[in-house]
Amino acid sequence: MHxxxxxxxxxxxxxxxxxxxxxxxxxxNGEIIVNFSLESGVPTYHxxxxxxxxxxxxxxxxxxxxxxxxxxxxxxxxxxxxTQDETWEPVWGENSQIRNHYNEYLAHLKQPATERLMDIRxxxxxxxxxxxxxxxxxxxxxxxxxxxxHSQFAMPGDMTAWWIAGxxxxxxxxxxxxxxxxxxxxxxxxxxxxxxxxxxSPTGVQTSLQLKTDDGIYLNLHEAALVDYSCxxxxxxxxxxxxxxxxTPDAMGNKxxxxxxxxxxxxxxxxxxxxxxxxSSNLILNLNEPCAYEDTSxxxxxxxxxxxxxxxxxxxxxxxxxxxxxxxLDTIDYAQCKPHSRHGANNENVxxxxxxxxxxxxxxxxxxxxxxxWEDWSGNWKDYVFDFVTPYPDFDIDMLNKYANDxxxxxxxxxxxxxxxxxxxRHMAVAYDLMxxxxxxxxxxxxxGNILPRGEHHYGQWMNNHYLYAVTEAAKHHIMVNGHExxxxxxLCRTYPNLIGNESACGTEYESFGGNKPSHTTVLxxxxxxxxxxxxxxxxxxxxxxxxxxxxxxxxNSTLARQLALYVTMYSPLQMAADxxxxxGRYMDAFQFIKDVPVDWSESHYLExxxxxxxxxxxxxxxxxxxxxxxxxxxxxxxxxxxxxxxxPDRKYIATIYADAKDAHYKDxxxxxxxxxxxxxxxxxxxxxxxxxxxxxxxIVPKP
Ligand code: NOJ
Ligand code: CA
Numbered sequence: 001m002h003x004x005x006x007x008x009x010x011x012x013x014x015x016x017x018x019x020x021x022x023x024x025x026x027x028x029n030g031e032i033i034v035n036f037s038l039e040s041g042v043p044t045y046h047x048x049x050x051x052x053x054x055x056x057x058x059x060x061x062x063x064x065x066x067x068x069x070x071x072x073x074x075x076x077x078x079x080x081x082x083t084q085d086e087t088w089e090p091v092w093g094e095n096s097q098i099r100n101h102y103n104e105y106l107a108h109l110k111q112p113a114t115e116r117l118m119d120i121r122x123x124x125x126x127x128x129x130x131x132x133x134x135x136x137x138x139x140x141x142x143x144x145x146x147x148x149x150h151s152q153f154a155m156p157g158d159m160t161a162w163w164i165a166g167x168x169x170x171x172x173x174x175x176x177x178x179x180x181x182x183x184x185x186x187x188x189x190x191x192x193x194x195x196x197x198x199x200x201s202p203t204g205v206q207t208s209l210q211l212k213t214d215d216g217i218y219l220n221l222h223e224a225a226l227v228d229y230s231c232x233x234x235x236x237x238x239x240x241x242x243x244x245x246x247x248t249p250d251a252m253g254n255k256x257x258x259x260x261x262x263x264x265x266x267x268x269x270x271x272x273x274x275x276x277x278x279x280s281s282n283l284i285l286n287l288n289e290p291c292a293y294e295d296t297s298x299x300x301x302x303x304x305x306x307x308x309x310x311x312x313x314x315x316x317x318x319x320x321x322x323x324x325x326x327x328x329l330d331t332i333d334y335a336q337c338k339p340h341s342r343h344g345a346n347n348e349n350v351x352x353x354x355x356x357x358x359x360x361x362x363x364x365x366x367x368x369x370x371x372x373x374w375e376d377w378s379g380n381w382k383d384y385v386f387d388f389v390t391p392y393p394d395f396d397i398d399m400l401n402k403y404a405n406d407x408x409x410x411x412x413x414x415x416x417x418x419x420x421x422x423x424x425x426r427h428m429a430v431a432y433d434l435m436x437x438x439x440x441x442x443x444x445x446x447x448x449g450n451i452l453p454r455g456e457h458h459y460g461q462w463m464n465n466h467y468l469y470a471v472t473e474a475a476k477h478h479i480m481v482n483g484h485e486x487x488x489x490x491x492l493c494r495t496y497p498n499l500i501g502n503e504s505a506c507g508t509e510y511e512s513f514g515g516n517k518p519s520h521t522t523v524l525x526x527x528x529x530x531x532x533x534x535x536x537x538x539x540x541x542x543x544x545x546x547x548x549x550x551x552x553x554x555x556x557n558s559t560l561a562r563q564l565a566l567y568v569t570m571y572s573p574l575q576m577a578a579d580x581x582x583x584x585g586r587y588m589d590a591f592q593f594i595k596d597v598p599v600d601w602s603e604s605h606y607l608e609x610x611x612x613x614x615x616x617x618x619x620x621x622x623x624x625x626x627x628x629x630x631x632x633x634x635x636x637x638x639x640x641x642x643x644x645x646x647x648x649p650d651r652k653y654i655a656t657i658y659a660d661a662k663d664a665h666y667k668d669x670x671x672x673x674x675x676x677x678x679x680x681x682x683x684x685x686x687x688x689x690x691x692x693x694x695x696x697x698x699x700i701v702p703k704p
Contacts, residue, residue, distance in 0.1 A: 021076045025105040027124045028083075032271060034124050036107060042072045043109065043120055046154075047129055049271045054219055058152035058242070060120060062133065065145035065254060068114050070133075078108035090285070091296045091497035092573040094604040096622060100286040101125065115140040123266075127281040130224060130266040137261045146247065146256035151267050153221055153234070153243040155180065160212045162523050162611050165190065166204030166233040168248045168457035169450070171488055171504045174516065175523045177612045180211075184238055203236035204246055206488070208530040210278070210523070210611050217271065218278050218611075222530050224266040224287035226490040227468065230256050231459035232267070250462060251455025265490060270530070276606035279525050279615065284491040292495050298478040299497050301573035301599035302442055304412055305357050306366030307344045309540070309578050313512035314548045316344035318369030320392040329376035329385060339394045345369040346394040350411075351403060356581040358407035360595050365404065366412040366444060366576070370395045373418075383420040383452040388431035401438040413440045419449035419485075421456075421466045428470065432477040441478060442500070442574075444535070445470065447485035459487045468492070471499045482535050482574055489532030501535035501574040504528060508537040508578055511556040512545055518557045518666050518693035519612045519634035521566060526611045533572035538563050539594055542583045543670040560590060561660045561673045562695030567597040568630025569615050569695070575599050589675055593658050593697050597628055605646050614638040614690065618646050625651070629698040633690035635666070640688045644700070647682040652703045655680045659688060659696040666693025679703070 022037035033048045039057075047055035061071030085101045102123040109118045119134040133149075135141060158181045164173035165187055178186055184202045208222035221243065223232050230248040237244065245267070247255035266287040270278055310316040321337045339346060345367050353365045373386040391397045404411050413435050417424040424431075424445075435443065447458060456462050467486045474481050475498050482501035493499045505528040510516045521536075528534055540563055542548055543556040567575055577584070577594050584591045600622040607629075608616040616631040627647065631640060647653060654677055661672035670693075680686075680700065688696050 023079060023105055023107070025081070025103055025122055025124045027126045028085075028101050028103060029126045031126065032124055032129060034105075034122055034129055036105065036120070036122060038074055038076055038109075040072070041074050043074060043107070045122070045131070047269065047271070049217060050273070052217070053156050054213070054217060054271055055269065056154035056156055058154040059150065060131075060133075060152070061150050063147040063150060065147045067144065068111070070111065070116065070118050071150060073111050073113050074109040074118070075112060076107055077110045080106040088290065090494065091291065091299050092301050092500070092600050094571050094601050094619065096602040098282045098285060100282075102286070117141070123287065125283055125286070127272060127277060128220075128268060128270040128283045130268045130283065130287045132266045133264040135258065135260045135262045141260055143257070143259050145254050146258065148255055149232070149245040149247055149264065151245040153269070155211070155241040155243065156213060158241060159214060161205070162210040162527060163205040165199040166201060166206055166235070166246065167199055168459055170458070170485070171206060171528070172506045172510070174506060175520065175527065180236060180241055181238060183236060201235050201246070203238050204233050205236065206233055208488070208527045209234060210526040212611070217273050218275050220268075220270040220278055220526065220530060222268045222284060222490070224268050224284045224491045225289065226265045226464055226487065226492070228262075228461065228465055229265055230461040231464060231487050232265070248457050248459040250457075250460050251453065256461050275609040275611065279606045279609055279617070280604065284530055285494045288491040288494040290495065291497060293475060293497070296497055298441070299480060299500070302363045302480070302500065303575050303577070303599050304364035304366055305353055305362050305577050305581075306368070306412065307350060307353055308366055308368055308537075310580055311344050311368060312509045313545050313552055313554070314580070315342060317342045318345075319343065319374035320372070320394070321375055326377050327375055329373060332375060334372060334393055339392070343369065343392070343394065345392065347396050347400060350395070350400050352581060354400070354404045354407060354409050357409045360591075362409065362577065364410045364412040364442060366414060367395070368414045368416070370397070370414065377418065383423045385418050385420065386416060386423065386427075388415050388424070388427050389434045397438055401440070405439055410442070411440060413443040414446075415443055416446040416448065419447050420452040421447070421463060422452050425466065425469070428473055432474060432479060435479060436477055442480040442482065443474065444482045444484065445486070447483070458485060463487065468496070471496050474498060484535070488528065491531055493532045499532070501533055501572060503535055505534060507535065508540060511540060511558070512552060512554050515555050515557040521570060521632045522613055522615055522634050523611055525569065525571070525615055529571065533574065534570060535572065535574055535576065536566065536570045537576040537578040538566035538570065539577040539579055541579050541587050541590070541671070555667070556670070557666050557693055559660050559664050559666050559670045559673070559691055559694040560587065561658050561664070561697060562632055562666070562690070562693065564590060564593045564658050564697035565630035565632050565695035567594065568619055568628050568697060569617055569632045571604070573599050587671070590658060590673060593699060596699050598622065603646075607642055608640060616640055616642065625702045627653070627700040629700065630695065631688065631690050632695040633693070635692045637692045637694060638690040640686070640690070642686045642688065644680055644684045644686065645682050647680070647700065649682045651681070653680050653700045654678075654703060655686075655698055655700045657686070657688070657696065657698050660691035660694040664691035664694055666691070
């Protein structure tokens with residue numbers, strides 16, 4: 001199969017080179033073909049999949065502030081092509097080896113009127129396409145300010161989309177499944193229904209965006225390697241069905257400050273006619289740079305419990321004294337205050353979680369509300385609420401860390417910044433030093449509230465640089481980072497594998513704020529998880545939250561068996577058992593699965609998948625020959641007929657199946673489950689039933 005062909009539609013003789021102004025680049029298996037050309041000086045591309053158009057002719061370019069745009073008037077002055085085929089080993093992941101196989105085409109463009117240079121690089125894989133802009137070192141373009149990036153993705157027609165509204169400051173929305181043509185109407189309705197939504201356009205959506213054409217082709221649009229650039233949204237021209245990039249602005253309304261040499265993140269398109277390929281694609285990781293650290297031996301997947309759900313859903317609180325009266329922090333004399341009876345992070349309660357973690361083999365205990373400042377929730381007004389080093393009087397940091405370490409457990413640090421990135425950067429070095437002193441090696445950080453510096457947004461270039469700074473500074477201390485409310489991941493965990501988690505979507509906490517849709521976890525792996533793992537915090541066993549906290553009237557929209565399955569279907573090297581020791585005590589037989597399930601894998605096989613309906617995946621433990629299977633299903637439930645052909649044909653195994661009972665239902669009978677064991681081989685098949693909002697989890701252990 002040819003790698004790329006220059007099409008001699010027209011040629012230009014520049015610097016003694018004769019080059020065509022159009023090229024065709026094919027994927028290694030020839031099924032995806034990208035055409036790039038200059039149409040009257042405008043960079044233009046289109047993509048075909050198995051002979052049919054999947055991206056119609058779309059233009060590329062950038063609009064600049066105060067100077068000539070980089071959108072038209074280009075000439076092609078050179079081109080390069082190459083092929084890469086290598087296999088690399090992630091520090092942690094769904095697979096222990098990843099093949100990176102693509103054909104690359106690089107167009108060197110020149111704008112003769114300004115004498116500026118811009119390159120566009122395409123990589124074409126069997127599972128999709130990536131392209132990015134590159135701005136080489138040059139005399140006539142040194143610093144520039146981006147007004148807007150205008151990368152188009154022209155759809156072949158109206159189609160189904162799984163989307164959340166564009167927003168510069170939150171990704172914590174429920175997904176809507178609709179036709180593209182319905183987005184405008186639904187968005188208007190949702191703004192009326194939900195005043196917290198601050199979308200910037202009636203057809204603006206976030207990535208990763210999952211799409212499906214009427215003839216069954218799946219297309220996913222996202223970005224890879226978001227570094228020193230603002231995060232991209234997609235704005236739909238719903239007359240012509242053309243998406244266009246829409247970057248997050250800074251406090252002045254500009255969309256990026258670049259200095260040559262510079263490059264944009266990759267714009268990615270995952271393409272297949274099999275939904276399972278969307279989930280097994282490594283396109284986004286492959287488009288990121290290799291690991292930046294020489295020594296990664298300190299980076300370890302983590303299974304943890306925590307003093308957390310009792311604050312989110314239950315009766316406890318983060319603050320030491322009052323609930324949230326927003327008093328002035330410097331007027332509180334903690335030594336004179338008695339701890340509130342609801343303060344969760346107290347010595348006795350933390351010891352209880354440490355004992356539970358030690359007894360059941362968990363690595364860490366997250367403790368939130370351990371440090372002073374929670375009474376003064378004024379992050380939107382001033383930027384010095386938390387110092388990240390001063391414990392409340394009832395949290396004995398020295399004693400508790402010793403108590404944990406003596407039992408083979410670590411405490412997980414929590415840094416809630418209340419959105420004040422400036423304050424966090426000021427305290428970061430001493431905060432990480434404190435972690436070193438007491439033996440913490442992982443931090444959950446959070447960015448609740450408006451960003452300070454004022455006017456910056458959670459997903460702008462300034463904050464994206466901040467998140468990466470926090471990760472690379474942490475690496476110097478051998479600390480792993482799990483950022484909540486941070487920008488959605490774009491595969492940077494390949495380069496910086498101490499970024500072991502992010503939230504960046506509605507996680508389990510939303511089960512306590514009204515409940516996630518039962519289909520939510522059948523969409524997230526197609527969307528949010530494309531860029532990297534999520535700290536989803538599954539494992540809730542008591543669904544009626546009123547039982548936990550009389551003031552909480554929310555219901556967890558999942559069966560118990562499905563909560564187990566999420567440890568397999570929601571891939572992450574960081575997994576929390578989010579419920580309380582007391583709640584687990586009621587269902588110890590089911591809790592066994594959470595104890596057994598690994599957090600690192602050597603192989604993953606997606607067995608069944610359809611966005612918004614169901615996902616079934618089998619994964620092999622990286623440190624043993626055991627396999628684990630998980631299924632998550634929507635409100636429609638699901639029937640699976642699985643063949644266990646992924647097992648070693650020369651071995652026998654014992655399968656333990658944690659399934660929804662016949663009468664289980666996420667709403668009114670979520671705790672009805674069965675646990676059965678049977679001997680299986682690679683020839684066995686299993687017929688399984690997921691209840692509405694249900695699922696199943698299976699451990700498959702080799703017979704000795
Ligand atoms: C929001 C986070 O998502 C949640 O996990 C955390 O407990 C609170 N912020 C407080 O930091
Ligand atoms: Ca959150």
